[in-house]
């Protein structure tokens with residue numbers, strides 16, 4: 001998982017938040033299926049009316065250097081903006097593995113309300129080594145593996161606003177993505193220290209070959 005705390009600067013995030021709040025919201029349960037539909041109690045921005053807003057976030061996401069390095073994104077499977085007013089929550093669930101014919105490898109939440117303005121509304125992930133609670137400042141982007149059980153705890157006061165979505169990566173396996181990312185980081189650091197030499201060519205050849213082997 002990865003937290004990018006200044007994915008959007010505060011001013012851009014506030015501007016986006018205002019545009020979103022001027023767009024109609026509908027009951028969120030309609031877009032979930034099975035178990036998720038039973039535990040989902042939130043509001044969702046009308047996707048058709050908010051299409052430009054979603055497209056703007058998608059473009060920023062697909063071209064962000066840290067997201068590219070971490071997620072190796074191929075495409076965004078689906079996106080929406082959700083709002084949790086006081087009393088709303090999203091109980092424990094797992095997200096669908098396929099949306100709009102895309103495999104969902106990574107989920108993301110872009111936080112669009114400042115954490116001091118609402119009580120509760122934490123994103124809680126069940127990991128092998130215990131629970132992880134996430135509630136960062138406005139403009140922060142959190143990326144996590146889609147396979148994890150997670151929930152949004154009840155909002156006690158204020159409103160939680162977030163843009164969420166799912167990414168299909170070019171590389172399905174998390175360990176393989178880590179290897180490619182670290183080779184990329186090592187390559188950049190080496191070139192910075194020593195300049196380009198024949199070892200860099202060897203490193204680039206091998207990371208390119210691994211990418212060819214693993215990508216889809």
Ligand SMILES: O=C(O)CCC(=O)C(=O)O
Pocket residue numbers: 082090095109123150151152162164
């Ligand atoms: O709002 C969030 O951070 C996550 C919401 C969620 O789990 C979902 O919509 O599937």
Ligand SMILES: [Fe+2]
Pocket residue numbers: 093094095150
């Ligand atoms: Fe979810």
